[in-house]
Amino acid sequence: MTTSSDWIARDAAAVWHPFTQHANWIDDRPTVVDRAEGPWLVDVDGRRYLDGVSSLWTTTLGHCHPEVNxxxxxxxxxxxxxxxxxxxxxxxxxxxxxxxxxxxxxxxxxxxxxxxxxxxxxxxxxxxxxxxxxxxxxxxxxxxxxxxxxxxxxxxxxxxxxxxxxxxxxxxxxxxxxxxxxxxxxxxxxxxxxxxxxxxxxxxxxxxxxxxxxxxxxxxxxxxxxxxxxxxxxxxxxxxxxxxxxxxxxxxxxxxxxxxxxxxxxxxxxxxxxxxxxxxxxxxxxxxxxxxxxxxxxxxxxxxxxxxxxxxxxxxxxxxxxxxxxxxxxxxxxxxxxxxxQDVVARAAGLGERLGKLLEPLASHDGVVEVRRLGTMIGVEVAPGTARTGFDVCQAARERGVWLRPLGDTVIVMPPLTLGESETELLATALTEAVDEVLS
Ligand SMILES: Cc1ncc(COP(=O)(O)O)c(C=O)c1O
The missing domain is CATH 3.40.640.10 (Type I PLP-dependent aspartate aminotransferase-like (Major domain))
Incomplete structure (x- = not known):
């Protein structure tokens, strides 16, 4: 079976990625996405990750939606x-x-x-x-x-x-x-x-x-x-x-x-x-x-x-x-x-409120500068302990089954607008634990 490691090696030999410092690429263990369903990305080794940033802020209804397909x-x-x-x-x-x-x-x-x-x-x-x-x-x-x-x-x-x-x-x-x-x-x-x-x-x-x-x-x-x-x-x-x-x-x-x-x-x-x-x-x-x-x-x-x-x-x-x-x-x-x-705009407003509440405790975390949110667009700015603190928080979230991507010291959360209850909780818990792990 061809594993993530094999694909990463082939990728590193042939591909130049956007917004990427390739000196770190292999060590950062990029996810090799094989397929997706709803809010989930599945890698070539079969691991599932909640797509916490909607694949760069695009996915509104979840992946491979039957009607859009x-x-x-x-x-x-x-x-x-x-x-x-x-x-x-x-x-x-x-x-x-x-x-x-x-x-x-x-x-x-x-x-x-x-x-x-x-x-x-x-x-x-x-x-x-x-x-x-x-x-x-x-x-x-x-x-x-x-x-x-x-x-x-x-x-x-x-x-x-x-x-x-x-x-x-x-x-x-x-x-x-x-x-x-x-x-x-x-x-x-x-x-x-x-x-x-x-x-x-x-x-x-x-x-x-x-x-x-x-x-x-x-x-x-x-x-x-x-x-x-x-x-x-x-x-x-x-x-x-x-x-x-x-x-x-x-x-x-x-x-x-x-x-x-x-x-x-x-x-x-x-x-x-x-x-x-x-x-x-x-x-x-x-x-x-x-x-x-x-x-x-x-x-x-x-x-x-x-x-x-x-x-x-x-x-x-x-x-x-x-x-x-x-x-x-x-x-x-x-x-x-x-x-x-499916009244998705109203659902997005509700999802934003719910995520806002679940992430509220992070605002008073010692390692967090500010939590900012408008609807489902959320930024959790963490204190810059190292040059890559935001990235480290995202890696820790990934270990917990949630895929996130930072912008500098701000961890971005921007899930599909139709995210369900349990997935919303997973997202908030994984991020909170990741912040704890990296910044406590
Ligand atoms: C406000 C805004 N405008 C334009 C762009 C560029 O879009 P694209 O990456 O599709 O070229 C972005 C991308 O993040 C954006 O956030």
């Missing part, structure tokens, strides 16, 4: 792929309609058009180009983006430019777009008035440079990759009114927060604010296949329509070979249908 299989029997450049297809249309029907409504424009992309980063990339081109086609070219410190929007260069995660982004600074960073309302180092301080900084930035800014780009309500830095809805309302006052677009990056993660369909719903552009990905296909989208307001789309007297094309010259792939769209349509039929 069937939808992908049906689609595969009908149409595998056809280009979205010059043709369309029924799953692409149906998914766009479903996404728009669920889009956040609130202070701001209605979102009426869907532009598909591949991963979260490529949706962000498209949104940035749309925002800049919008500014040029509405008569006021503005080359600058406002971004939040500690932000993470993906790894392509445009997405990195609007990020603010020093560890991930510093190396690439000489390559980046023009941006202006403002303090993040989630930054605990700003003190108890962090939300107001950040809002005042955003206001001052827009007052000084607003005429150069094509878009304000934020992760609404919580900065996930920064370690789950949550913040007040009021900041988003301020951002909405400042964008309007200065003629800039407001971009909400809901790649991590969308599709029920925060206990609402969208993080924007917590604030009652709608952006001009909304990026989404990850859970869009219930975690099955790579697909992302930009939802756009009508006034943005209209600026790209040709009109008499134009001196050049207004077309958005942007797209990818697999844009709107039918299999991805079919998975997404089925996933959204199951979410609606």
């Amino acid at each position: 069937a939808a992908v299989a049906d689609q595969l029997a009908r149409l595998d792929h056809s280009t979205f450049l010059g043709t369309t297809h029924t799953p692409g249309v149906e998914l766009a309609e479903a996404l728009l029907a669920s889009a956040p409504a609130g202070e701001g424009p209605e979102l009426t058009k869907v532009f598909y992309a591949g991963d979260g980063s490529s949706a962000v990339e498209a949104a940035l180009k749309i925002a800049y081109q919008y500014s040029t086609q509405t008569g006021r070219p503005r080359p600058r983006f406002v971004r939040l410190q500690h932000a993470y929007h993906g790894d392509t260069l445009g997405a990195v430019a609007v990020g603010g995660h020093d560890l991930f982004h510093d190396t690439y600074k000489p390559l980046l777009l023009e941006t202006v960073g403002v303090p993040s309302p989630g930054d605990r180092e700003l003190g108890p008035d962090r939300n107001a301080t950040a809002a005042a900084a955003l206001e001052a930035t827009m007052a000084a440079q607003g005429d150069q800014v094509c878009a304000i780009v934020v992760e609404p309500m919580i900065q996930g990759a920064a370690g789950m830095l949550d913040y007040d809805a009021e900041f988003l309302r301020t951002a909405r009114s400042l964008a309007d006052a200065h003629g800039a677009l407001l971009v909400f990056d809901e790649v991590a927060t969308g599709f029920g993660r925060t206990g609402s369909m969208w993080a924007a719903d917590h604030a009652g604010v709608a952006p001009d552009l909304l990026t989404c990905g990850k859970g869009i296909t219930a975690g099955y296949l790579p697909l992302s989208a930009v939802l756009a307001a009508q006034h943005v789309y209209d600026a790209f329509l040709a009109r008499p007297g134009d001196t050049g094309p207004r077309t958005f010259f942007h797209g990818h070979t697999y844009t709107g792939n039918p299999l991805c769209c079919a998975a997404a349509i089925a996933g959204l249908r199951v979410m609606e039929e």
Whole structure:
């Protein structure tokens, strides 16, 4: 029988993994996943692990859900792929309609058009180009983006430019777009008035440079990759009114927060604010296949329509070979249908509350700095005893049958939204014991 060790050796000889220091790879004993069912990952040696981070924040309904499996299989029997450049297809249309029907409504424009992309980063990339081109086609070219410190929007260069995660982004600074960073309302180092301080900084930035800014780009309500830095809805309302006052677009990056993660369909719903552009990905296909989208307001789309007297094309010259792939769209349509039929957003809100209660005792643990949570997005920041304390806690949880992945010193918990009672308890117990083992 070929064991995990054999596969790890073959992997190490042939594969370069994302966000991975390969000098440690073999010693870290990576899990070799063979199959999955519901919230469980099963490795090639038959060991089962609860998928505590939803396979990088994607799996909403658990793995290999029968309805989503069937939808992908049906689609595969009908149409595998056809280009979205010059043709369309029924799953692409149906998914766009479903996404728009669920889009956040609130202070701001209605979102009426869907532009598909591949991963979260490529949706962000498209949104940035749309925002800049919008500014040029509405008569006021503005080359600058406002971004939040500690932000993470993906790894392509445009997405990195609007990020603010020093560890991930510093190396690439000489390559980046023009941006202006403002303090993040989630930054605990700003003190108890962090939300107001950040809002005042955003206001001052827009007052000084607003005429150069094509878009304000934020992760609404919580900065996930920064370690789950949550913040007040009021900041988003301020951002909405400042964008309007200065003629800039407001971009909400809901790649991590969308599709029920925060206990609402969208993080924007917590604030009652709608952006001009909304990026989404990850859970869009219930975690099955790579697909992302930009939802756009009508006034943005209209600026790209040709009109008499134009001196050049207004077309958005942007797209990818697999844009709107039918299999991805079919998975997404089925996933959204199951979410609606099974009231998954409300279940996610309940799961978040339950996990919050179970993890409450950790907040007063000597080895824990803070427990942060919005819905099912949870960060347990541990005291940095060694350079890899967060990682050590995750390894200790793995010994207890729960698979977690840290972001620096913050252990992330982000399970499938349909997690059952006993699995929820296992998750909380394993994490609590792991913290005890590593930090007592
Ligand atoms: C808010 C946000 N935007 C964009 C991305 C990038 O998505 P992807 O990894 O699919 O490119 C992420 C990934 O974690 C994210 O959290």
